[in-house]
Amino acid sequence: MPSETKPANPFRVLVRDLPASRRIAVTPAFVAEAVKGLPLRDALGGDDGEAATLEDGGTAELELYGDGENVHASGRVTGKVTVACSRCVGPVALELDEPLHVTFLPAHAMPSELDEDSAGEGVELAENDLDVYPYDGETVDLEPLIREQYVLAVPFAPLCREDCLGLCPQCGADKNHAPCACEKPVDPRFAALEGLKLPS
Numbered sequence: 065m066p067s068e069t070k071p072a073n074p075f076r077v078l079v080r081d082l083p084a085s086r087r088i089a090v091t092p093a094f095v096a097e098a099v100k101g102l103p104l105r106d107a108l109g110g111d112d113g114e115a116a117t118l119e120d121g122g123t124a125e126l127e128l129y130g131d132g133e134n135v136h137a138s139g140r141v142t143g144k145v146t147v148a149c150s151r152c153v154g155p156v157a158l159e160l161d162e163p164l165h166v167t168f169l170p171a172h173a174m175p176s177e178l179d180e181d182s183a184g185e186g187v188e189l190a191e192n193d194l195d196v197y198p199y200d201g202e203t204v205d206l207e208p209l210i211r212e213q214y215v216l217a218v219p220f221a222p223l224c225r226e227d228c229l230g231l232c233p234q235c236g237a238d239k240n241h242a243p244c245a246c247e248k249p250v251d252p253r254f255a256a257l258e259g260l261k262l263p264s
Contacts, residue, residue: 075207079199083129086139090210095120095145098211102218107148108155120145122160124210135168135204141213150221151230152238160217166209168199 074088099105122143129136143160175196197209229239237244 075205075210077128077204077206079130079135079202079204082135083127086124086126086128086206088124088126088206088210090122090124090141090143090214092120094211095122095143095214098214099145099147099218102147102215104147104150104218104222107153108146119157124206124213126164126206128204133170133173133201135199136166137168137204137206137209138163138165140164141210143214145214145217147218147222149224149228151228152224152240153231154224154238154240156222156224158217158219158222160213162213162217164209164213166195166197168197168204170201171198174198 074086077084077086120143122141124139124141126137126139141160141162141164144157145160146155146157148154149156199205224240231238232244232246234246235244237246
């Protein structure tokens, strides 16, 4: 029986094969792993928030070419990632459509500010350094780059709609669907005045 050949990793590009084009299908499982641990992803519930994200995923289309030791990649990442609304915790489908222009440098040529030893020291990075990624000299791994695009697509406080009314802080009802009967809580600063009777 012939041995099965392992499928090539679509995220990895050999430098000796440059110039090269890559069209990578980004699966829902890849997106789920990329954004796992983000609070507004985990708030979706289910198994790592995957229950509500069956349509997550997308496509990365990149052109790569070498320039000495440097490898340049340009193209676009499109797709979708689902997170929870920051007010009502309902699902929000975020569309991703980002152009990419990045440079991969051999690890030894990376700017010193980007090495791991200085990562926790609050070093300021130049704007150009943000589009620089390391590679091992023989193989360019596109996976960290594409994963980062899905993480960056999630805003700090995503909304299902601009006028989302959110959840009632007392009973937890979604006020977008129906008003609840909860009374507005009394400001504790005025609670002592509730039983006060004024002379007539």
